[in-house]
Amino acid sequence: MFAVANSETADAPASFSRDLDFTVRDFERVRALIYRRAGIVMADNKREMVYSRLAKRLRLHGMTRFSDYLAHLDSRPDSDEWEAFTNALTTNLTAFFREAHHFPVLAEEIKRRGPSIKIWCAGASTGEEPYSLAMTVQEALGSAASQVKILATDIDTEALNTARQGIYPLESVEKLGEARCRRFFQRGSGARAGKARVRPELASMIDFRTLNLVTDKWSLNAPFDIIFCRNVMIYFDKETQSAILRRFASQMKPDGLLFAGHSENFSFLNQTFRLRGQTIYTLAANAVAGAARGGRPA
Known part of the structure; x- marks a missing residue:
């Protein structure tokens, strides 16, 4: 489904693999899994993002190779780890009244x-x-x-x-204007200072x-x-x-x-x-x- 870039072999480590073993083949498997699971198409330029987001999951499980982590997922279709995998690769970019028109x-x-x-x-x-x-x-x-x-x-x-x-964060809420802030939010205090609920x-x-x-x-x-x-x-x-x-x-x-x-x-x-x-x-x-x-x- 997803082609491997011609400039890299399927087993070659990516240049940004750092302390964990992350090959191009691993990236292709991640792309295939997230597409199958959530329909998300992962572009070629997302390799470093995939590494940084999933590395936390590997470290949590004491793993050093992405291939082991992905094998863990493949062998456990009902594992709770699928939820964490999907959450890690989901992008959340939003704001109040975004695209105001x-x-x-x-x-x-x-x-x-x-x-x-x-x-x-x-x-x-x-x-x-x-x-x-x-x-x-x-x-x-x-x-x-x-x-x-x-x-x-x-x-x-x-x-x-x-x-x-x-x-x-209070700064994101204050962009709504004073009237909306007062009507729809409660300002935090103490440990929640700088926040609004x-x-x-x-x-x-x-x-x-x-x-x-x-x-x-x-x-x-x-x-x-x-x-x-x-x-x-x-x-x-x-x-x-x-x-x-x-x-x-x-x-x-x-x-x-x-x-x-x-x-x-x-x-x-x-x-x-x-x-x-x-x-x-x-x-x-x-x-x-x-x-x-x-x-x-x-």
Whole structure:
């Protein structure tokens, strides 16, 4: 599936292997395993990143060779170590109200649809995005916002634990402005000085769950009015993107909206989605017909 670079033999150690034995063949095995497990495509230039992130796991197990660690994974398909392996190779880059142009559109949709709106954040990471969605709901609906439940999923269990705690550096929260800081966060003191915690009424709106988008098991309370899946598809190849996006379509209401990331373009699925705004998609006509029949969109 993944070709070895011509300039290196499959058994040659990488130049950055440092104190642990990490060969090009090991890197190719890591790429194949994370693709099989999570659909993530690992580029050629990620070898040093793979080493630095997985080296911690090897040292924890007292191993000195990546080949031994990968053999350990292969021989134990149900091992908890798979979760740690996946967490280590997942990238979490997020911020509150990232790609801000989406949120005024979201606010108008929330007002139009009311408290019965169903929202799914399919890439919750460490929580900044789903909490931004919850803040937008509260600002749009006021007291009725408590009726809204936001589903927030991610494959990275460590990131989800951070999200559930809802504790962030004060400097990142202060960027939201004084009004939002006072309304949605509690400033820490003592050991938590320099931190801010999401207020309980905001946290209670979000249901955080672990979900691997490439598995067949999506136990979701569909259909959704809004799906936020931003800067997630960039880690998948076109085949995996197509499969996931078609499943998204089957989870959406006929007039539902899919919010994508700034570098993502789903125009290759023009029979399923059509562009409505800046990286905002709605179902194409035949997909709407399929959703109305209760079937899977084309």
